[in-house]
Each structure stands twice: as C-alpha cells, then as structure tokens.
Amino acid sequence: MTLIQEKTLGDKVRSDFPILHQEVNGHPLVYLDNAATSQKPQVVxxxxxxxxxxxxxxxxxxxxxxxxxxxxxxxxxxxxxxxxxxxxxxxxxxxxxxxxxxxxxxxxxxxxxxxxxxxxxxxxxxxxxxxxxxxxxxxxxxxxxxxxxxxxxxxxxxxxxxxxxxxxxxxxxxxxxxxxxxxxxxxxxxxxxxxxxxxxxxxxxxxxxxxxxxxxxxxxxxxxxxxxxxxxxxxxxxxxxxxxxxxxxxxxxxxxxxxxxxxxxxxxxxxxxxxxxxxxxxxxxxxxxxxxxxxxxxxxIGMDKIHAYEQEMTAYLFEKLKDIPELTIYGPKPQADGSGRAALASFTAGEIHANDLSTLLNDVGIAIRSGHHCTQPLHQYLNVNGSARVSFYFYNTREEVDVFVTQLKETIAFFNQMFS
Known part of the structure; x- marks a missing residue:
C-alpha cells in the first residue's frame, strides 16, 4: 500500500502566490531571495x-x-x-x-x-x-x-x-x-x-x-x-x-x-x-x-507555525549543504531541529565569485542574492569581498532545496573544472 505523504506548509500555501508559478530561462522559478524581499499572496x-x-x-x-x-x-x-x-x-x-x-x-x-x-x-x-x-x-x-x-x-x-x-x-x-x-x-x-x-x-x-x-x-x-x-x-x-x-x-x-x-x-x-x-x-x-x-x-497561518516550518527547512538545508566541501557558511550552525538561526545561509565557495555563482544559478531559474547584502562592514570584518545568500520563506519547499543544492554542486564543479 502506498502511503500518501502529508503536505507541508510550503506545499499548502504555494497556490496563494501567483508569481511562483512561472518559468525563468526555461526552468521553473525557484525563488530563494526572501531576505531581500518576499513575494505577495493574491489576497494582498x-x-x-x-x-x-x-x-x-x-x-x-x-x-x-x-x-x-x-x-x-x-x-x-x-x-x-x-x-x-x-x-x-x-x-x-x-x-x-x-x-x-x-x-x-x-x-x-x-x-x-x-x-x-x-x-x-x-x-x-x-x-x-x-x-x-x-x-x-x-x-x-x-x-x-x-x-x-x-x-x-x-x-x-x-x-x-x-x-x-x-x-x-x-x-x-x-x-x-x-x-x-x-x-x-x-x-x-x-x-x-x-x-x-x-x-x-x-x-x-x-x-x-x-x-x-x-x-x-x-x-x-x-x-x-x-x-x-x-x-x-x-x-x-x-x-x-x-x-x-x-x-x-x-x-x-x-x-x-x-x-x-x-x-x-x-x-x-x-x-x-x-x-x-x-x-x-x-x-x-x-x-x-x-x-x-x-x-x-x-x-x-500563525507565526508559530511559520517559524516551526522554517526551522525544519533550515535543518534540511544545512544537512544538504554539509556535503559540499568547498562551502564556507557564515553564522552559527543550527541545532539538529533547525533552531538557533534564521532560514538563510550566506556562503562563499573557494575562489568562485559570488556573482558568478548567482548568475549561473539564475540560468536554471534559481534566484539567490550575491554581494555584500547591505552589510559592507560585516564582510570587511569577515575578510570576504562578498557572499552568496540563499534565504527561505514559508512558501518554499524541500523540493526547491533539492533543486538548489543539486545545481549549486554542478555550478561549483563547472568552475572547479575551469580552474584546474
């Protein structure tokens, strides 16, 4: 007997956001730039x-x-x-x-x-x-x-x-x-x-x-x-x-x-x-x-529910990202349940420029942020010129995490081959 997996919060609310249902460069949009601005539900x-x-x-x-x-x-x-x-x-x-x-x-x-x-x-x-x-x-x-x-x-x-x-x-x-x-x-x-x-x-x-x-x-x-x-x-x-x-x-x-x-x-x-x-x-x-x-x-929806769901997404994201050795992720590590930090990750990948990462991910429909994120002094303190940032909201899904991580690995591998 096949078990029907219960829908997550992200699955339940995605239909409320018209902008999410489109293609960018021939690929389904994966919008992961929510710390910069969120998308708007139809009721708004x-x-x-x-x-x-x-x-x-x-x-x-x-x-x-x-x-x-x-x-x-x-x-x-x-x-x-x-x-x-x-x-x-x-x-x-x-x-x-x-x-x-x-x-x-x-x-x-x-x-x-x-x-x-x-x-x-x-x-x-x-x-x-x-x-x-x-x-x-x-x-x-x-x-x-x-x-x-x-x-x-x-x-x-x-x-x-x-x-x-x-x-x-x-x-x-x-x-x-x-x-x-x-x-x-x-x-x-x-x-x-x-x-x-x-x-x-x-x-x-x-x-x-x-x-x-x-x-x-x-x-x-x-x-x-x-x-x-x-x-x-x-x-x-x-x-x-x-x-x-x-x-x-x-x-x-x-x-x-x-x-x-x-x-x-x-x-x-x-x-x-x-x-x-x-x-x-x-x-x-x-x-x-x-x-x-x-x-x-x-x-x-309930802010408690949004926060709990985003903690789950954070735990899932960081579990996936730990398999990419080139990444340096800034900020504290989340607890096993995803608590202790927000649902975002700012990172560098060796010598690869953050803008290059963002550009190639955009080619396959994935929207992330790159640069100093209006925190130039922090980046100077961290001794990095800029970083890439992936940030989630309650309408994002685990499937989008999987797409992002897969494409990030392929993008890093592409640059590593170029540099070798």
Whole structure:
C-alpha cells in the first residue's frame, strides 16, 4: 500500500502566490531571495487593487463615502499591526515608507535632541546599512561616539563584550534582531534589559524577524522597533515604527506639512496627536491597507507555525549543504531541529565569485542574492569581498532545496573544472 505523504506548509500555501508559478530561462522559478524581499499572496494584491478600483481617496480629510472608507481601512490596518507586534496602543504605530525611514525618524527626532558630544551609541558589526548610516550621520553632527559589538567564535552577537562596552555614557543601543547575513537570532530581551539598567534607550531592527517568527514588543521591552512591509508579504513603500507611547509623545515631529498638524497660523502651528504628528503629507494609503491584508494572512497561518516550518527547512538545508566541501557558511550552525538561526545561509565557495555563482544559478531559474547584502562592514570584518545568500520563506519547499543544492554542486564543479 502506498502511503500518501502529508503536505507541508510550503506545499499548502504555494497556490496563494501567483508569481511562483512561472518559468525563468526555461526552468521553473525557484525563488530563494526572501531576505531581500518576499513575494505577495493574491489576497494582498487584491487588497491593493481593490483600494484603487473601489475607493481610492485621501484619508482623514473628507466626509464623503470614499474618503470615509479609505480612512477606516487605513486605520484598521494600523490596528492589525498593533496586534501583530503586541503594541499597547494604536498611537505607538507610525507608518513610514520603509524601515530605513523609521530609523531616520528616531535619529533626527529623538537623536538630535537627546544625543550630545561624548555620548555613546552602541551598534554591532553585523548591522544593515539602514541601521548604521543614520547613526554615523548623527554622530558626525553631534560628536557622539559609536561603539561596536563584535562576534563570538561562533559568529553570534557577543553579549559579554556588549556588557563591557555599555556605560553611563551610553544613550542608545541599536541592533538587529536577526542578521540578514549570519542568520543569528540576537538576544534582544537581554540587550534591552542591560541597556535599560544603564539608562540607555534601545532600537531593534526587526526586518528579518517580523516575517518569520512571533515578535512581542512589550515582552522584548524595546523603546523602538522598525519593520518593513515588503519583507513580510506586503507591498514595497510601506513600513512602520513602533515606539513606546511616552517616548513618542516627547519626540518632536520629523517632517512638517499637511496631516501632521492640529492648527496652523501664518506665524506658528501646533501639531496633531500621535500617531499623526509623524505622518506628514498624503501617506501610502493603498500600501498600508495591503500591509493590513498581509498581517491578516500571516496571522491566519500563525507565526508559530511559520517559524516551526522554517526551522525544519533550515535543518534540511544545512544537512544538504554539509556535503559540499568547498562551502564556507557564515553564522552559527543550527541545532539538529533547525533552531538557533534564521532560514538563510550566506556562503562563499573557494575562489568562485559570488556573482558568478548567482548568475549561473539564475540560468536554471534559481534566484539567490550575491554581494555584500547591505552589510559592507560585516564582510570587511569577515575578510570576504562578498557572499552568496540563499534565504527561505514559508512558501518554499524541500523540493526547491533539492533543486538548489543539486545545481549549486554542478555550478561549483563547472568552475572547479575551469580552474584546474
């Protein structure tokens, strides 16, 4: 009797994503570049289209039917994000264009008013440029000192070094939750606790964690957290900033203009209440509504289920990759069950350039990333010019892992023959 194998999560949801069902260069698409951006389910595409086809109108500024519906849907999406990260209030969620804008909002609105010469900002060597350059710019303007947490021998966040770096001069700690290169999951609750014990505020870059695992800002006790919609099944052009209510209330507006005001006179203005005082101008209305649809979709599956499935995929991937001796994989090794790191692997293959690997894999329909992944300082720290990166999401399957590993072996063998 033939046993019918139970469908995995990846098998069950693939039909929800129209883009996955195509050929690239005559081969079925194997999309493994999810750390750069995720694909969008039909319900998110429909939400964006429905806004523009059915009730396109500006929010908060009209009493007519279309404006009222747009406003209701726009603010309903904010409430969904509130629930998704377990914020205490809708006033703690600020819509931004992306996570980079959210970090800059904090740097300019809070940083310029609270950081002075000699104050310390602690980052890590694994930070994405979006969580590095704004603080470099702030330090240049204020005379603040940047300090960097390095890596342990297993290429994880060095918590003991962090404890030695932090001092009464530390005003801010800004670190990534999950590294987009190393795949390590940083101990953010411990980081927040230690920082607060020393009087410092904490910002968490959650772009690589929000799409893949449950995130609870109250349990984490961070002061700010930033997220990017396009990595979590939502459109590009929409992200958000979470901030504790009392901190956001004390911060001055980031941008001036319409929407963020209360009253305006020729010689002065008063700004509106949260969250609107940080949302100047016409926002990305359709994108925000579609972000709400993406949150509904993810929560409908369950972030626990997504995380558990991706751990299984991680274990399977690393079991397959260990048979390729040419590979150097960066970041910690996963546990036997795939826990302990994200579902991605950044690697080099001897003298083969990462771009060459990526190009030949693309020839057979496999999409991976190559380069420095917006982490040039980390690659300098690792003493590599660049790396190739394969990154998974819950719609990927074991069969795609098999295709990728088979083609990777053949690609490496091709280059080895060329070099010999």
């Amino acid at each position: 595409i429909d939400a964006l289209r429905n806004y523009y086809e059915g009730y396109n109108s500006n929010v908060h500024r009209g009493v007519h039917t279309l404006s009222a519906k747009a406003t209701d849907e726009y603010e309903a999406a904010r409430q969904k994000v509130v629930k998704f990260v377990n914020a205490a209030s809708y006033q703690e969620i600020i819509y931004t264009r992306n996570a980079s804008e959210a970090v800059n909002l904090v740097a300019y609105s809070w940083g310029l008013n609270n950081i002075k010469a000699g104050d310390e900002i602690i980052l890590s060597v694994m930070e994405h440029h979006s969580n590095l350059v704004p603080w470099q710019m702030l330090a240049q303007r204020t005379g603040a000192v940047l300090k960097f947490v390095e890596l342990t021998e297993t290429q994880t966040f060095d918590l003991e070094q962090f404890k030695s770096l932090i001092s009464t001069q530390t005003k801010l700690v800004s670190v990534v939750h999950v590294s987009n290169v190393l795949g390590c999951i940083n101990p953010v609750e411990d980081i927040c606790k230690i920082a607060h014990e020393n009087g410092a505020k904490v910002l968490i870059d959650a772009c690589q964690s929000l799409p893949h695992m449950p995130v609870d800002v109250q349990a984490m006790d961070c002061d700010w957290l930033v997220g990017s919609g396009h990595k979590m099944c939502a459109p590009t052009g929409i992200g958000f900033l979470y901030g504790k209510l009392e901190i956001l209330n004390a911060m001055s507006p980031f941008l001036g203009g319409g929407e963020m005001i209360d009253e305006v006179y020729l010689d002065r203005f008063t700004y509106g209440e949260l969250p609107h005082k940080f949302e100047a101008g016409t926002p990305a209305i359709g994108e925000a509504i579609a972000l709400g649809a993406a949150v509904d979709y993810l929560m409908g």
